[in-house]
Amino acid sequence: MIRLRWRALTTACVLFLLWSVVWTSHVTAEEDKSEGGPPLVAMEFDDVDIRVFIKFISTLTGKNFVLDNDVKGTINLVSPSRVSPEEAYRVFESVLEVYGFTTIPSGPIVKIVPLRTAKDRGVETLVAPGMPLAGPQDNMVTQIIPLKHANADDLQKVLTPLVSKTSVIAADSKSNTLIVTDVHSNIRRLMEILREIDVSGVENTTSVIELEHASAEDLADKLRLLMEGERKTRPAGKQGEEEVFKVLAVDRINALVVFANKDDTEEIKRLVARLDRPTPSGKDNIHVLYLKNAVAEDIANVLTQFRDQAKTAGAGQATGDRPKAPTISADVVISPDKATNSLVIRSSPQEFKELTRIIEKLDIQRAMVYVEGLVMEVNTDKALRLGVEWHAGNDFDNQSAFWFGGNTAGSAGALGTIFSGLQSSTPVFALPGGLALGVIGRQLTYGGISFPSYSALINAIKSDTDFNILSTPQILTTDNEEAEVRVAQNIPYQTRLDQGTEVTSRAISTFEYKDVGVNLKVTPQINQDRFVRMQIEQEVRSVVRDSTVDSAGNVILAPVTNVRSAKTTVIVKDGETVVLGGLIQDTERGDETRVPCLGSIPVIGWAFKTTSQRREKINLLVFLTPHIIENTEEARAVYQQKEREIKDSLIRQKALQGPGAKLLNDEKPRGALPETPDSSESGNTETPSGTPE
Template sequence: MKIIYKGFKLAVFITVCTFLLQHYCLPVVQAANDISDRGNIAKEKRASAKRKDSKRFISIDFNNVDINVFIKFISELTGKNFVVDNKVKGKVTVISPSKISLKEAYRVFESVLEVHGYAAVRAGKVIKIIPSPEARTKNIETLLQGKTDFPEDKIITQIIPLKYANASEIKKLFTPLISKSSVILDYSPTNMLIVTDFQSNIMRLTRILKAIDVTGIGHEISVIPLEFADAEKLVKILSSVFQPKKAARKGASERTITFISDERTNTIVLLASEVDGLRVKSLISMLDKPTPKDKGKIRVYYLEHATAEDLAAVLQAQTPGKGKAPTKGGKAPLLSGQATITADKATNSLIIMADNEDYQVLEEIIKKLDIPRAMVFIESLIMEVNTNKDFKLGTEWKAFGEAHHNERDGAAGGGFSGDEATALAGLATSGTLPSGFSLGVFGETINISGIQFPTIAAIIEVYKKDKDVQIISTPQLLTTDNEEAVIYVGKNIPFQTRSTAEGGVETYSSFEYRDVGTTLKITPQISYDGMVRLAISQEVTKLESTIDFRPTTLKRTIDTTVIVDDNSTVVIGGLIDDKFTETETKVPLLGDIPLLGWLFKSRKKEREKTNLYVFLTPHVINNKADAENLYKKKKEHIDEIGKGSIKMYKTNNNANSSISPKPDER
């Protein structure tokens, strides 16, 4: 019986345990697993959101907006909660030409706060925006040395343990290098520094500390302010004296003397033994002197050909700005120091203040730029020709095709504009020309109506008496390469701009004088292959009528750029003037009789169309010999014209013969 009873109790116990396990323990385990799964899903969602934010880039551009508006923008952008102190005020300007990530945008936000004297301090799930002096007493982030990664403009407390240097001495050294509202403490028992400042400045201090916290028995730290010398340049000199380049640099811990220059305060931080320190300080005292007057950096360079004002602007652009380092990835400036170049217009000289190294570079550049420039003598002819006149230019007027400059002949033109102009071969043109213009290029002779003229002067002599040809102007210009030459021939005409009258009688009138005539502006540019680029701006203004000081003018302009050979002629035509005239002829007295007078008078209406042509011939003058040759050629042409014999050749004859123009052609 006892055995049966014990077996029954065991069976009941197993049954109860099985029931409890199925109804209580398994659901609890399942619930725990579900909670764990939900936590993992939440973590994955947060990680996915962070990955999306890291790939999101934005553009920040604010111009003089309220700082509270900027804080609200960052809050909505990053999803962070900010509590803003009432003392936070001011205007913010942020310029970001390229897009940045959200993480970088928050760093920009911290930098803006630092510039305006505020700081962001985290307090639980919110971030407080308070003045920087108050932030140093709040619960800010505390970091150990070596734990900082990227410098940010947020206030932190950095604990810096020292290995070899004395904490109190380092405190004295770093005190001038931190802002006035920052805090630096030394803890002697553990030889540590406790610094509360912006993280970017703390990282600067740690870089300096890395160089000076090295082994050395009896070494001491000295801060040496400079009065005249430049700290960075003086450190280079000291390093070359006390640490020769031929000695191998094994590591900072093995150096006996260490120099650090602080550009902001113009001081030198020295780590050396007492004996070496005295030697270094003695040398510094000898070098930190004002520059002697008789050996100063100021020099005067007298120019022979270039203009002082223009050359000074070019050279000054090569000097680095004060305190400005070369941009990353950009070209370093040609000059190493601070050079100043000033132009003296009266003596056409340059006043240069630079050290010997920079002056040698400047002197070499000046010698290459101060050279005699070539000149260009430009013959021009502006004339109007009646369209009824047999005035055929012996050049191929076309919009497409090849211009054969090697054969001293070629052309381009004929009513084209826009992109078609760029398709021209053999002649480069650009600028603004009226619709329907023509442009051609001759060789060294000009072909008109089957007759070849040697020069523009020959054309003038032949057509100066022709009633169908009106020579408006024949300007001749001499200018320097790449310098504009301007000539104006005309009158200064009064134009009535305002008048007042009382009782029907004019009592007061005001006039404005305007130029009416021919204006020609040409800027030549000589290329290395002898071609001449001409930037042409030509304007012809004529009076149409004058009624009570209210004249009507007709203006025709050309603005274009052409490239021609030296001594070749370019002609621009196609500017048509359409003028209507009415003439009346009558028999005196009889023609004035009403009605019957028409039997003794007549009226004639005529339409006259004229074409404006502009001929230009550039002659390059590189030296005195070229000028003399040009003078001889011009003198020969003048002598020929004076004798009444001009060398012209008919193009349809195989044998060229000298002819003179017929009377009806004059």
């Protein structure tokens, strides 16, 4: 006996410890004393056993619960705000209702049973004199609803589809009373419907009309408008009688609940029979809409996002505060067809009408922007070279040679320019640039190389450079669309060199080609007052050196390039020019070549050395001019302007060729722009080849 008691005590302790672990790991309940009111609690339960949850509510409210054997499972509850014990108990009843259970008060205890068996367990009975609304709780109750005007048997048929399978609606014809067993929240919804239906009328009846094709909500709105208009045209005698007419839409079963007198009910049934028909051919729910200007894929994406956002916004509202359903429902399907630039839409005729109105505002002809560009490099390059170069030599039986003097007597310097001409297969005597004074002796040959036996040269040269126009890109693009102009060369880069093998002695090179030149990207956006906002990306690449020599003496195609780029956003008025500048490269270099010792002697040393100085400043300027084109007149004006510029350029080019050159009006070069329709000249113009244009 003692052993049995000890075992029972041990089991109870283990269960208590397990309950404590579950409590501390899964339940968070913080109490807070409100000022002068009951304590507030914040509840948060994550996969907690439902019996632990019931124990928590019992401790909080002081209620005694009796649990059915089928009350099992886990629950999840998130309550970020603190609530009072009374509110916590209502939350408790809602949680039980969600998980298929309900409470049945019975004296000092509360029974917790499954919903499916609650109606057989003696639930609480409420009487509703004057039809007050039931409370917001979610426990199972039986509500007695006496009716004043409507027929109980008729309403039983109407309300039965609106309750769950575990609920019961009974009608007592003698007392004209409805008896409903359901959770509090559902009974509240039913009583709201009854409050609209159970009103005074002239022999009013309630009917349920099920629909096959039409939408219950749309048809209910149309019937209300029709019946209200019909009543205004009735004779004065009938119009003075008190008549009540109600049409409610039940979307869940797609049916209409009609509360009206017999004549109105029959009229409504006849109207419904005529309106509840399949959509005629050509007016069905599949529509094809061809676009004129916009891209079908873009319009489809916009409308789909609008539909999804409207659906999310509607779902986020509380049931009582939910706004009117969005014009575009979640059932609408929009598919673009790229081949025909059209939209295939599946929707109701009302929704398609709304979609058509939206698409007409989006499918408009957008303005275009003609962008003129000028990429110019301003190069301030100043170089000065001054010095004396000389050498002397003798030929000793073609075995060896003796040299004396010559600070740059090789491939470099002013003498190198002369030697290069003598060593070529077709020797050409070439003097260096600038002022050159000196003497050159007879030609000697050593090692297959020809050179003068003696030479002396005094050289002085100064050079200045100005500016260089790299590119004049011009492009026409649509508003808010990116345009790109690329003028470049495809330069090979040697990425791999495989030496010869036993099979072949030739080296195999692998190349990668990259673009080197001018690249301009611009995205114009037309604002108010004909201002253009342009996103600009400008890049200029130039080759500094074509190749290099590796350690083995092999020439490798590894070009070295300069990259100058700018990325910015500017706002400029239509027809005005904006300049992007400031990309400056400033280099200064000085070289001196001299004969050791002799070149260091004051004054005399100038005869044995050469000095050069070079200073270079490079500034890259980008000029951009946007022209807005909104109609054909503006497009024609831009065309005529560019035509005049080309003609003027060709005239100046002809004038530079000599006084005997013919002007453009006598003979149009091949490739020139054609005359505009308003040109003063008429007739065909022939190209130099005689082909009429």
